[in-house]
Amino acid sequence: MAAAARSQVMSLYRTMLRESAKFPSYNYRNYALRRVRDAFKANRNVEDPKAVERLMEEGRQTLALIQRQLKMKLSQQWKSL
Template sequence: MASGRNQVIALYRMLIRESQKFPSYNYRTYAVRRVRSSFRENMAVQNQKQLEELLSRARESLSVVRRQVSVGRLYGAQKTIVEDGGPQ
C-alpha cells in the first residue's frame, strides 16, 4: 500500500503544480481548489478497485489540465486587481 500512497501523493503534487500554471487567476485558483477538495473527499478510500478508478480519473484530469494550460498560454490573460496587488 505504501507504493500506492506514494503514487497518489505524486499525482496530487503534479496536479497542483500544473494547476498553478494557468495564466488566468480565476482558472488557477479554481483548479487548485478542485484538486484539493477532490483528494480530501476521497482520502479514506480503501477499496483497491475504487482507488485504481480514482487514480485513472486523476491521470485523465492531469492530461486535461496540461492541455488547458497550453491553450490558455496561447491567449494573453489580463491580470486582475488581486494579482497586481491592488490599486496604487
C-alpha cells in the same frame, strides 16, 4: 492503502497542484487548485484497491485535461501579444 499506492497518489496530487498553479489567470488557477484539493480530500479515506485505481485513472485524465487547457491558455496569451 499500500505504501506504493500512497506514493503514486501523492505524486499525482503534487503534479496536479503544480500544473494547476501555472494558469496565468487568477480565476482559472484558483478554481483548478480548489477542485484538485477538494477531490483528493473527499476521497482521502478510500481503502478499496479497485476504487483507488479507478480514482487514480480519473486523476490522470484530469491531469491531462489541465495540461491541455494550460497549453491552450498559454498559447492564447502569446497570440494576444
